[in-house]
Amino acid sequence: MSEVQHFGSCHCGAVKWTFTGPEVLDGCRCNCTVCNKKQNQHCIIKLDRFKILEGEDKITTYRFNTGVAQHKFCSICGVQSFYHPRSNPDAVAIMPHCIDGNTLKDVKWSYFNGQEWEKEMNKRAPAAQ
Template sequence: MKKTYNGSCHCGKVRFQALIDLAEGTGRCNCSICTKSRGWGAIVKPEAFTLLSGEEELSLYQFGTHSTEHLFCRHCGIRPFGRGNVPEIGGAYVSVNVTCLDDVTTEELSTAPVMYMDGRNNNWFAPPAETRYL
């Protein structure tokens, strides 16, 4: 069931709301940035995401194909969400860092299905051989 969650970065300068059904699944990836930042995302369409404050506090980092905007708070360094456009997953999207949801419960997080992607080998639709470290 979709639920509206409130989220923020660590210092609170970036705040957002997102309509997410965590039961639809979340994702973890072994690409270089997700591995280093311990990313854990839930993909939503842009219309299901509202940035409430802090657009001017966000810094952008891109690499590789530049298909994703890796956004982080320039004050605390936390990556509350990213956005991009990948036709293979339905076009424009926002990837919400589920650990930045302020009102998510530990039960919701512990029962949310996790899909693993082998981004390190550009095999985005298959899990890597090892996922325990993700």
């Protein structure tokens, strides 16, 4: 699978980022409490492949429970286009629907039972791409 440079942003465009990855990403649908409320669907990317281009000063962080996950939001429009997941704190989870342009060809989805987070992590931790 060929690697491409993807670009993404929040709704208002204040927060912009890029990463290098395949045209077809592995995605995760999670049902933990916060993902369920947000209808979160994400793709985990290795941190060294991800870079914030603009708006780092416009990012607000939300943490809860263990405080490991860092949920990042644009302070202007409120869109979460990426975050640092508890399952992979040294990675970044991007929201594929926030990728701009047509570099993303498809997402292969898997399900993560976040309601039983520890049990699910013992079975298989989501891997960064």
